[in-house]
Amino acid sequence: MMQFKVIVRNFSSSSAMQSAIKNVTVIGGGLMGSGIAQVSAQAGQNVTLVDVSNDALAKAKKSIGTNLSRVAKKMYKDNPQEGEKFVNDSLGRINTATDAAEASKSADLVVEAIVENIGVKHKLFKQLDGVAPSHTIFASNTSSLSINEIASVVKRKDKFGGLHFFNPVPVMRLLEVVKGSETSEATYKTMMEWGKSVGKTCITCKDTPGFVVNRLLVPYICEAIRLYERGDASARDIDIAMKLGAGYPMGPLELADYVGLDTNKFILDGWHKKFPDQQLFKPIPLLEKLVAEGKLGVKTGEGFYKYEKK
Numbered sequence: 254m255m256q257f258k259v260i261v262r263n264f265s266s267s268s269a270m271q272s273a274i275k276n277v278t279v280i281g282g283g284l285m286g287s288g289i290a291q292v293s294a295q296a297g298q299n300v301t302l303v304d305v306s307n308d309a310l311a312k313a314k315k316s317i318g319t320n321l322s323r324v325a326k327k328m329y330k331d332n333p334q335e336g337e338k339f340v341n342d343s344l345g346r347i348n349t350a351t352d353a354a355e356a357s358k359s360a361d362l363v364v365e366a367i368v369e370n371i372g373v374k375h376k377l378f379k380q381l382d383g384v385a386p387s388h389t390i391f392a393s394n395t396s397s398l399s400i401n402e403i404a405s406v407v408k409r410k411d412k413f414g415g416l417h418f419f420n421p422v423p424v425m426r427l428l429e430v431v432k433g434s435e436t437s438e439a440t441y442k443t444m445m446e447w448g449k450s451v452g453k454t455c456i457t458c459k460d461t462p463g464f465v466v467n468r469l470l471v472p473y474i475c476e477a478i479r480l481y482e483r484g485d486a487s488a489r490d491i492d493i494a495m496k497l498g499a500g501y502p503m504g505p506l507e508l509a510d511y512v513g514l515d516t517n518k519f520i521l522d523g524w525h526k527k528f529p530d531q532q533l534f535k536p537i538p539l540l541e542k543l544v545a546e547g548k549l550g551v552k553t554g555e556g557f558y559k560y561e562k563k
């Protein structure tokens with residue numbers, strides 16, 4: 254029987270592939286930003302994690318500590334002392350800040366993982382473009398927005414690209430490296446090398462909606478929500494069906510809760526606006542309702558399912 258086993262790849266500073274990037278500034282300390290900060294620090298890079306919210310930064314540091322311990326338990330199962338050192342050294346490489354401009358002044362790479370909203374991302378990158386050193390590469394972890402559109406507000410369009418990670422970042426092995434129409438070969442090459450240095454298998458994609466994974470995954474999740482909304486099957490049964498019938502590690506509704514229903518809605522709304530005739534991107538009343546009620550999935554304790562608040 255084929256076994257689906259989640260593999261955590263171990264990349265300590267000594268085993269990591271060398272990257273030209275030494276100082277990484279990660280903006281947005283939520284689900285994704287905290288994971289990106291973790292894998293960068295594990296790989297021996299100096300990280301500044303920025304968020305507008307001090308609460309988010311405190312939560313991020315706590316979850317990074319917990320997740321590093323999970324990694325250490327496996328990597329150093331016969332040497333807990335080394336494991337503890339790995340956790341402390343990695344944590345020690347992560348500084349936190351609330352001023353994105355200040356935090357970008359010493360960055361070789363800025364990875365943005367803030368809310369999926371083009372206006373907010375524009376405001377941020379425009380500000381950073383004026384203060385970050387000229388060699389600094391800017392990257393967005395956007396799930397669904399166009400890299401070219403995000404880059405339109407900066408002068409350094411040749412040093413702008415997409416670095417699309419997957420949730421949970423420390424576990425998911427893929428990184429989609431997105432070339433915008435003006436991303437230079439040197440920037441692309443550095444992004445690919447950096448991706449490898451933080452332990453990911455990199456694929457290259459053009460700047461098309463959803464790149465590869467989300468162009469396939471988001472319509473699938475949305476169809477599952479519509480199926481549930483129509484009452485064709487219960488949430489539990491839809492999820493069991495895809496886990497046992499298709500071998501997915503999570504069912505689509507569990508996955509929607511895991512990704513965040515707000516993020517799912519941002520993606521769908523953006524694509525619907527751009528492609529109003531595409532049936533797959535039509536708004537879903539049930540998704541709208543849950544988001545309006547603040548039921549965003551695992552992160553708020555309720556979505557399609559209820560979760561214990563951490």
Ligand SMILES: C[C@H](O)CC(=O)SCCNC(=O)CCNC(=O)[C@H](O)C(C)(C)COP(=O)(O)OP(=O)(O)OC[C@H]1O[C@@H](n2cnc3c(N)ncnc32)[C@H](O)[C@@H]1OP(=O)(O)O
Pocket residue numbers: 259261320321323324327395396397418419420421422423424425467470502503508512516
């Ligand atoms: C929308 C966006 O733009 C794009 C996206 O991100 S789409 C979403 C992509 N992600 C997915 O599809 C996730 C699908 N789900 C899964 O792969 C798995 O359910 C899962 C990895 C999340 C959890 O796996 P599961 O076996 O149910 O739970 P669990 O036993 O807690 O974890 C499995 C392993 O991962 C480790 N792990 C889980 N989360 C971790 C984390 N955040 N950090 C470090 N390690 C972690 C655990 O320690 C465990 O390791 P072990 O098997 O060696 O003991």
Ligand SMILES: NC(=O)c1ccc[n+]([C@@H]2O[C@H](COP(=O)([O-])OP(=O)(O)OC[C@H]3O[C@@H](n4cnc5c(N)ncnc54)[C@H](O)[C@@H]3O)[C@@H](O)[C@H]2O)c1
Pocket residue numbers: 280281282283284285286303304305306309353365366367368369370373377394395396397417418419420511512513516
């Ligand atoms: N959730 C996923 O599974 C997933 C996967 C891949 C990519 N993404 C993308 O990553 C980005 C972040 O998603 P997330 O799920 O981590 O969101 P999240 O809501 O968990 O975290 C976003 C964080 O950004 C902070 N923030 C908002 N505006 C800011 C600003 N101007 N400056 C600094 N911090 C700011 C918020 O306080 C919050 O802590 C989005 O673009 C999303 O589409 C999400």
